Amino acid sequence: xxxxxxxxxxxxxxxxxxxxxxxxxxxxxxxxxxxxxxxxxxxxxxxxxxxxxxxxxxxxxxxxxxxxxxxxxxxxxxxxxxxxxxxxxxxxxxxxxxxxxxxxxxxxxxxxxxxxxxxxxxxxxxxxxxxxxxxxxxxxxxxxxxxxxxxxxxxxxxxxxxxxxxxxxxxxxxxxxxxxxxxxxxxxxxxxxxxxxxxxxxxxxxxxxxxxxxxxxxxxxxxxxxxxxxxxxxxxxxxxxxxxxxxxxxxxxxxxxxxxxxxxxxxxxxxxxxxxxxxxxxxxxxxxxxxxxxxxxxxxxxxxxxxxxxxxxxxxxxxxxxxxxxxxxxxxxxxxxxxxxxxxxxxxxxxxxxxxxxxxxxxxxxxxxxxxxxxxxxxxxxxxxxxxxxxxxxxxxxxxxxxxxxxxxxxxxxxxxxxxxxxxxxxxxxxxxxxxxxxxxxxxxxxxxxxxxxxxxxxxxxxxxxxxxxxxxxxxxxxxxxxxxxxxxxxxxxxxxxxxxxxxxxxxxxxxxxxxxxxxxxxxxxxxxxxxxxxxxxxxxxxxxxxxxxxxxxxxxxxxxxxxxxxxxxxxxxxxxxxxxxxxxxxxxxxxxxxxxxxxxxxxxxxxxxxxxxxxxxxxxxxxxxxxxxxxxxxxxxxxxxxxxxxxxxxxxxxxxxxxxxxxxxxxxxxxxxxxxxxxxxxxxxxxxxxxxxxxxxxxxxxxxxxxxxxxxxxxxxxxxxxxxxxxxxxxxxxxxxxxxxxxxxxxxxxxxxxxxxxxxxxxxxxxxxxxxxxxxxxxxxxxxxxxxxxxxxxxx
Ligand SMILES: Cc1ncc(C[n+]2csc(CCOP(=O)(O)OP(=O)(O)O)c2C)c(N)n1
Ligand SMILES: [Mg+2]
Numbered sequence: 001x002x003x004x005x006x007x008x009x010x011x012x013x014x015x016x017x018x019x020x021x022x023x024x025x026x027x028x029x030x031x032x033x034x035x036x037x038x039x040x041x042x043x044x045x046x047x048x049x050x051x052x053x054x055x056x057x058x059x060x061x062x063x064x065x066x067x068x069x070x071x072x073x074x075x076x077x078x079x080x081x082x083x084x085x086x087x088x089x090x091x092x093x094x095x096x097x098x099x100x101x102x103x104x105x106x107x108x109x110x111x112x113x114x115x116x117x118x119x120x121x122x123x124x125x126x127x128x129x130x131x132x133x134x135x136x137x138x139x140x141x142x143x144x145x146x147x148x149x150x151x152x153x154x155x156x157x158x159x160x161x162x163x164x165x166x167x168x169x170x171x172x173x174x175x176x177x178x179x180x181x182x183x184x185x186x187x188x189x190x191x192x193x194x195x196x197x198x199x200x201x202x203x204x205x206x207x208x209x210x211x212x213x214x215x216x217x218x219x220x221x222x223x224x225x226x227x228x229x230x231x232x233x234x235x236x237x238x239x240x241x242x243x244x245x246x247x248x249x250x251x252x253x254x255x256x257x258x259x260x261x262x263x264x265x266x267x268x269x270x271x272x273x274x275x276x277x278x279x280x281x282x283x284x285x286x287x288x289x290x291x292x293x294x295x296x297x298x299x300x301x302x303x304x305x306x307x308x309x310x311x312x313x314x315x316x317x318x319x320x321x322x323x324x325x326x327x328x329x330x331x332x333x334x335x336x337x338x339x340x341x342x343x344x345x346x347x348x349x350x351x352x353x354x355x356x357x358x359x360x361x362x363x364x365x366x367x368x369x370x371x372x373x374x375x376x377x378x379x380x381x382x383x384x385x386x387x388x389x390x391x392x393x394x395x396x397x398x399x400x401x402x403x404x405x406x407x408x409x410x411x412x413x414x415x416x417x418x419x420x421x422x423x424x425x426x427x428x429x430x431x432x433x434x435x436x437x438x439x440x441x442x443x444x445x446x447x448x449x450x451x452x453x454x455x456x457x458x459x460x461x462x463x464x465x466x467x468x469x470x471x472x473x474x475x476x477x478x479x480x481x482x483x484x485x486x487x488x489x490x491x492x493x494x495x496x497x498x499x500x501x502x503x504x505x506x507x508x509x510x511x512x513x514x515x516x517x518x519x520x521x522x523x524x525x526x527x528x529x530x531x532x533x534x535x536x537x538x539x540x541x542x543x544x545x546x547x548x549x550x551x552x553x554x555x556x557x558x559x560x561x562x563x564x565x566x567x568x569x570x571x572x573x574x575x576x577x578x579x580x581x582x583x584x585x586x587x588x589x590x591x592x593x594x595x596x597x598x599x600x601x602x603x604x605x606x607x608x609x610x611x612x613x614x615x616x617x618x619x620x621x622x623x624x625x626x627x628x629x630x631x632x633x634x635x636x637x638x639x640x641x642x643x644x645x646x647x648x649x650x651x652x653x654x655x656x657x658x659x660x661x662x663x664x665x666x667x668x669x670x671x672x673x674x675x676x677x678x679x680x681x682x683x684x685x686x687x688x689x690x691x692x693x694x695x696x697x698x699x700x701x702x703x704x705x706x707x708x709x710x711x712x713x714x715x716x717x718x719x720x721x722x723x724x725x726x727x728x729x730x731x732x733x734x735x736x737x738x739x740x741x742x743x744x745x746x747x748x749x750x751x752x753x754x755x756x757x758x759x760x761x762x763x764x765x766x767x768x769x770x771x772x773x774x775x776x777x778x779x780x781x782x783x784x785x786x787x788x789x790x791x792x793x794x795x796x797x
Pocket of ligand 1: 042045049072121122159160161162187189191192193336
């Protein structure tokens with residue numbers, strides 16, 4: 001139990017952070033020049049409902065090894081706490097939500113104040129804590145970070161946030177993996193963005209968490225309430241509170257003491273001693289009593305958290321709170337975007353003892369001697385190790401990744417071979433790789449890797465088939481030293497676990513190189529989680545197969561059309577679509593290095609992010625292609641990484657260039673062969689990364705606009721010598737827009753072929769014909785944009 005002085009200081013700090021967060025928002029809304037006139041909604045009331053819980057956590061309960069995902073709208077409270085610790089600046093708070101100011105939602109990458117997990121898209125931060133805990137266990141199980149104490153991975157969850165399905169997917173996955181050290185604190189303010197939530201929701205939550213093996217701690221009645229319940233008639237008051245509908249509780253909270261009195265007396269006034277219990281309190285005291293829910297009661301919170309610290313089981317705290325606690329808009333159902341008016345603010349400021357002009361003073365209005373509060377703050381356990389951004393040494397990457405020289409194979413097979421070679425080597429890189437897949441391990445070709453490196457589980461589990469000597473291709477043995485995390489089918493979980501694994505160096509000081517595999521079309525299922533993983537600057541590799549309509553035998557329902565555009569547009573993700581395995585080996589080698597680069601914010605002049613590093617997406621194929629027999633020269637490797645190389649360089653009078661990416665390589669090669677007699681000097685451009693090729697071009701243009709007149713990108717160099725009248729045909733098994741921009745680079749007339757419609761089934765040949773991305777389609781396009789004599793090999797299409 002905390003002593004009385006500790007409690008009084010916490011109480012003052014709670015008041016202070018509520019003041020500072022409210023002032024931050026008020027300042028941004030009413031005082032700072034704001035040309036677009038936009039007001040900040042959704043922060044004041046949401047922040048206030050967590051003011052007590054965050055105070056208890058940050059100023060008393062948390063240890064440096066603990067990591068927290070703060071509910072997005074509680075960012076002003078979070079920043080206020082960091083301001084009191086001296087980790088957030090007044091300048092950034094004054095500029096809250098402004099250009100380079102403190103962020104509206106806590107951000108690992110954009111904020112300066114030691115944010116553990118970026119939140120904003122509700123639900124994602126919640127699941128991230130569960131998977132971060134899994135990663136912490138993985139790190140420990142592999143014998144790393146031996147001296148580091150285990151932390152709690154904590155999420156502050158909005159009650160309406162619990163509607164997000166990915167939370168439930170994570171819960172199920174967490175149960176399978178025997179998750180520990182995870183606390184989810186539900187901010188049960190009974191309000192969402194639009195309205196008041198359904199009655200009895202807490203019972204569903206409680207049953208659900210218990211079902212998944214979590215402890216559930218309901219924090220409903222604060223210590224004032226508990227004391228009142230012990231008074232004569234107290235039981236009646238308790239029953240009334242427990243059966244009061246959410247809407248009514250919110251409405252009365254908003255209306256205040258007099259309204260509470262009237263309603264309570266109306267309902268209970270004729271029921272004996274409870275009348276006295278109500279009447280002996282002033283309106284103010286009555287309002288304080290009724291607002292004393294568990295989530296606003298420091299003694300209850302400290303007690304509950306300390307108890308939970310004694311074990312490592314996952315805990316759900318269901319903390320009753322009041323949205324807008326302590327503010328004039330407390331409880332009102334419309335308060336999500338509610339703001340204090342300047343008049344309300346002025347009045348409230350007086351009650352807080354803050355003199356005009358002293359609003360940012362850290363200790364203004366604090367009734368405890370400043371020196372004592374400062375002493376308290378500097379001794380807070382959470383800040384004893386400074387900020388907790390770790391790093392880890394880079395794992396050296398071999399000069400070359402090897403694979404068997406099969407004359408024909410698919411890029412997916414090649415990926416499996418490359419990993420298998422790594423798995424059987426004793427290269428230190430291999431020990432830091434962890435693979436993971438949502439129930440598609442075998443079908444995405446991770447089987448050989450898993451056979452050698454095993455599946456990860458905290459406790460060993462034998463493969464019964466193997467034990468019983470039943471022949472099976474796959475060895476499915478789990479152990480703490482395993483290097484594959486097998487997930488259920490939920491792709492959201494895949495991306496969130498990649499996000500957690502890919503932050504291991506920063507959170508736990510141990511480098512992990514995660515590789516996740518999935519079917520390419522299901523990237524959409526996890527796209528938001530992928531976006532947030534990149535936003536947090538997690539480092540991982542995703543390998544997606546099968547892709548496009550080339551998966552023909554799998555059927556139309558699994559085709560991916562837009563994913564190359566996702567790969568291009570996703571910030572922090574370098575995307576590749578190689579056709580041949582020697583290209584893939586170069587790309588993967590580069591990727592393992594790129595995933596470990598730590599260059600800070602991207603430099604706008606070299607927008608490619610080559611210094612900063614990032615994550616990597618490989619869109620691969622299951623189509624078997626004849627492999628080129630060639631030497632991988634350093635020049636070719638460089639071109640592959642820059643995004644393209646000439647498979648056949650166009651001559652000085654070229655009439656047509658065909659530019660292809662990925663699995664349609666044989667069609668492009670065939671078309672070029674068939675056209676050679678009728679069009680002069682044809683070129684064939686192999687594109688390994690539309691993303692990097694395009695990004696380099698954009699970067700060079702920006703550089704020139706800023707005065708670097710000699711800046712020139714790879715695609716400009718490649719197309720620079722191609723005569724102006726030459727036509728360009730681009731082709732991809734994906735959306736044609738992926739390569740359509742190439743016509744603008746040098747102004748070549750361009751026709752872009754690709755796939756625009758979803759779901760047609762057939763063989764690869766049928767579908768390539770159907771979408772016009774076969775050799776005939778390419779020739780027909782070439783004839784239209786590069787007129788000349790009829791191309792003999794063009795059949796009627
Ligand atoms: C994925 C996603 N959808 C919608 C939103 C918009 N949004 C922000 S907060 C919120 C609901 C807030 O309710 P709750 O989680 O109970 O938090 P409270 O405001 O009560 O503190 C919504 C719908 C969002 N941020 N993310
Ligand atoms: Mg809520």
